[in-house]
Amino acid sequence: MTPDQIEGAVAAAMPQAVEDLKRLVAIPSVAFPGHPEEPVYAAATATEELLRSTGLHHVQQVAVEGSFPAVYGEAAGPPGAPTVLLYAHYDVQPAGDPTLWRTPPFQPTLIDGHLYGRGAADDKSGIISHVLALRSFRGQFPVGIKVLIEGQEEYAGHRLEDFVVQHPDLVRADAIVVADTGNPRVGDPSVTTSLRGMAAFTVEVRTLQESLHSGSFGGAAPDALAALIRMLAALHDDNGDCRVPGLPRGRFLGSGPSEDEFRKTAGVLDGVSLVGSGSVADRLWSSYAITVTGLDVPSVGGAINAVQPVARARVTVRVPPAGDPKTTLDAVASFLHQVAPWGVRVSIDDVSLGTGFLADSGGRARAALNRALERAFGRAPRDIGAGGSIPLVATLVKLFPAAEILLFGAEDDDAAIHAPNERLNIEELRRTATAEAIFLQELGAEV
Structure with a gap:
């Protein structure tokens, strides 16, 4: 033809x-x-x-x-x-x-x-x-x-x-x-x-045997949700770059979108900054990116006045083409254990890896x-x-x-x-x- x-x-x-x-x-x-x-x-x-x-x-x-x-x-x-x-x-x-x-x-x-x-x-x-x-x-x-x-x-x-x-x-x-x-x-x-490759997992934090009345116990009882929030926030620095040791920024040698083009495509709100360092192509295609994709905690609509005994989050790490997903997973999991406050119990499961x-x-x-x-x-x-x-x-x-x-x-x-x-x-x-x-x-x- x-x-x-x-x-x-x-x-x-x-x-x-x-x-x-x-x-x-x-x-x-x-x-x-x-x-x-x-x-x-x-x-x-x-x-x-x-x-x-x-x-x-x-x-x-x-x-x-x-x-x-x-x-x-x-x-x-x-x-x-x-x-x-x-x-x-x-x-x-x-x-x-x-x-x-x-x-x-x-x-x-x-x-x-x-x-x-x-x-x-x-x-x-x-x-x-x-x-x-x-x-x-x-x-x-x-x-x-x-x-x-x-x-x-x-x-x-x-x-x-x-x-x-x-x-x-x-x-x-x-x-x-x-x-x-x-x-x-x-x-x-x-x-x-x-x-990019991928390393996805679920992190769980446990602090108490069961939930407690926040009026009677809040202020002394360790809140699993507060601990998890602190851990997840520690994954990035103030600029939005990954803070986990061993996960450096990369460089993409080809062309990519400008920041203005990316802001328009992504629908970034006026006045809100992009995160990370390097070109947009570097950040999107050649660097590590950590995203919290889900949380298992009480919803706002179902909230009660209680200190939470357990909280879980789904975390996805995008890995540069030459990076190793298993090594990346180990680095992020180790970092989360290191930054966990108050001696909380941390576990990692439901792992998915892609090269x-x-x-x-x-x-x-x-x-x-x-x-x-x-x-x-x-x-x-x-x-x-x-x-x-x-x-x-x-x-x-x-x-x-x-x-x-x-x-x-x-x-x-x-x-x-x-x-x-x-x-x-x-x-x-x-x-x-x-x-x-x-x-x-x-x-x-x-x-």
Whole structure:
């Protein structure tokens, strides 16, 4: 197929693709503990049906121990053609407070060329971009195709990674497309060449056998919540830089957003300063970042006059690409024990680790992708970093060191992923799917 033919095929398929995406977004496939499991399995079934519609010769759900099923598909390419693995995930983040959404999170709503709903961008857009690209070939693929759609990326541990290690031939490929990133701005084609790793854990503080009346005991009884607050506050200095020994600031060698651009994208309120030192790219993509993502304490609405005996917090540490998540976890946990006041009892559990990623200079597949992105977007792509983590990527790097791993997708920095009012720009989806299809054609044509 020519690039013109691919562009026409993707454009013609867009109305159906948008309807397919709406159907996926309407499924609340939150794979976090405590959420209903039925919608997650429903999303797996819907994903399986979508892959079958692309002309892949073989599609099935595969069991992943301790997790939800992955959806796998494959088709042989012409003799001697390379094999490309396409990855995305069908699970989504919890919606959070529904009152913060302008439209219901699981009622996909199309407004001014944007589809609103949880998972519309992260990462059901990745599924649909693969589906759109594959449909354009009508079952006659220019390369060998493998597709792996995960069911518990947002809260996964190492479940899929362990599965891949046990079944390497299932995902063995010459190039791997990970559709779980995006562009800094709509229409600004980018390839993510670095990912931070992650070390997440829950810290618990205990001080008393049970809660006590604050009027009778407050002022002498050690408050677990007050102790935990002091410990968490000690993680950063007054400038917002990490205070944990052994976690230095890093430097990103490529380009990144200006402070004004970042403030606008992040929605930082007027008069509120950014935190940390170095360029924004340094802080986002090459330095350690510690975030408290949850607290188990009485809510304001349910508050009682009591000294708390126990308090818990979920802490996530983003680790530079070259950093070691386990060493980072040990450093932060040790620091929290050191700064714990009053001899309180501190425990660390529910640990999750993910290794970062740093791409090499690129080879034949990256060159083909560059050409494809320039054709689809009308401008050459640039390299960017990402502050998030994709645990599977590091595993694939270890298993297949000769494979080129390419990270790009239909998301953008204004897509509000993991936040209320997540949305996807429909035109960005078309361009991304067009680029992916042209990339497959370009790579196959080099044989």
